Amino acid sequence: MAEKRGDLQIGEVAQRTGVTQRTLRFYEEKGLLRPPSRMDGGFRLYSEEDVKRVEHIRRLQDLLGISLADIKEMVDAEEVLRALRSQYRPESAIAEKRTQLQKATEVTEAQFTIVKQKTEQMREMEAQLEERLKLFTRWNQELDELEKKPATTRG
Amino acid sequence: MAEKRGDLQIGEVAQRTGVTQRTLRFYEEKGLLRPPSRMDGGFRLYSEEDVKRVEHIRRLQDLLGISLADIKEMVDAEEVLRALRSQYRPESAIAEKRTQLQKATEVTEAQFTIVKQKTEQMREMEAQLEERLKLFTRWNQELDELEKKPATTRG
DNA sequence: TATAACCTTGACGTTGGCGTAAGGTCGAAC
DNA sequence: GTTCGACCTTACGCCAACGTCAAGGTTATA
Numbered sequence: 001m002a003e004k005r006g007d008l009q010i011g012e013v014a015q016r017t018g019v020t021q022r023t024l025r026f027y028e029e030k031g032l033l034r035p036p037s038r039m040d041g042g043f044r045l046y047s048e049e050d051v052k053r054v055e056h057i058r059r060l061q062d063l064l065g066i067s068l069a070d071i072k073e074m075v076d077a078e079e080v081l082r083a084l085r086s087q088y089r090p091e092s093a094i095a096e097k098r099t100q101l102q103k104a105t106e107v108t109e110a111q112f113t114i115v116k117q118k119t120e121q122m123r124e125m126e127a128q129l130e131e132r133l134k135l136f137t138r139w140n141q142e143l144d145e146l147e148k149k150p151a152t153t154r155g
Numbered sequence: 156m157a158e159k160r161g162d163l164q165i166g167e168v169a170q171r172t173g174v175t176q177r178t179l180r181f182y183e184e185k186g187l188l189r190p191p192s193r194m195d196g197g198f199r200l201y202s203e204e205d206v207k208r209v210e211h212i213r214r215l216q217d218l219l220g221i222s223l224a225d226i227k228e229m230v231d232a233e234e235v236l237r238a239l240r241s242q243y244r245p246e247s248a249i250a251e252k253r254t255q256l257q258k259a260t261e262v263t264e265a266q267f268t269i270v271k272q273k274t275e276q277m278r279e280m281e282a283q284l285e286e287r288l289k290l291f292t293r294w295n296q297e298l299d300e301l302e303k304k305p306a307t308t309r310g
Numbered sequence: 311t312a313t314a315a316c317c318t319t320g321a322c323g324t325t326g327g328c329g330t331a332a333g334g335t336c337g338a339a340c
Numbered sequence: 341g342t343t344c345g346a347c348c349t350t351a352c353g354c355c356a357a358c359g360t361c362a363a364g365g366t367t368a369t370a
Contacts, residue, residue, distance in 0.1 A: 059276070059280075062220075063220075063273060063276055063277060063280065064220070065217075065218075065219070065220015065221075066220075081287070084294070094298060094301055094302060097298065098295070098298055101291060101294055101295060101298070104291065105288070105291045105295075108284055108287055108288055108291065109288065111284055112281070112284040112285065112288060115277060115280050115281045115284060116281055118218060118277060119274065119277040119278055119281050121214070121218055122218060122270060122273055122274040122277055123274055125214075125218065125270050126267070126270050126271055126274050129263055129266055129267040129270060130267065132236070132263055133260065133263055133264065133267060136256060136259065136260045136263065139239070139256060140253070140256060140260075143249060143252065143253055143256070146249055147249060
């Protein structure tokens, strides 16, 4: 297994994702990234999927501001989803698939609830800030007027 | 200054805001809460405003997932806003007010940009999750059908 | 075959955001 | 005037999420 075309070394992945190599190894250590394949010498070989996964993790971190432990749960659930998707064809173990599907559904619903809540609150905050900006604009105008006709009390 | 009516001791503030006393002292130490007044013996006396401020800080932490240092910048800016609001009447130092107002405007605009971006991304994520849930529902139905007529390939 | 660029595994260090224990003080009630 | 819970400061502890060496092995290229 000298090298598979399209595979990426850790440095390239780090560059493309904007995280450090340390972070990639750390994610692997914590189970957020499945251990990648290796070259004969031991160099890690990542796939394009891994890149996407890293980007996904970072988005979750950035957007939801949750712990890596929680993120692990999420991406694990998505792994189940992937598994379901790929083995969908073989007509075996329907019962097992159903339980997996149910698990994935539950996790996704939980996420959905959280995200929905946060989205709503973010919207509120956005509105508040917009209001404030308008207020500032008005005040600024009033300051303009005060400078035009000084020593005058407004009606 | 034995005690002002309506003032709260640290324990009550902790209860009402859901944070620990340690956290309140920590916020004070970090400049996120202005040092409250004290009773003669040294007990901290908080106001209702302080309570609101703590709640605000927590919302920022939870929603935006940013550092306390960044939050400090934000609440500082809002302090300026408050100052502007209260001293608005006295017709003095218009130039200074204008610069303060401008500063506050800049900070608010920066916040607004960030919040807007995040809101948008959250919306996207929300939509994705919803899509996924629909997919799961469909799959589940397909599993139902597979169980009804087993060993049959679907058209 | 040498050498630079890249990678490996430790292992210890750092920063943020508090937790927690120690030892003493305050305040209200009895 | 003592008791007892609430509070004070000081200071070390802790965990997450990495950063940062150190000491060496690997790979591509000349």
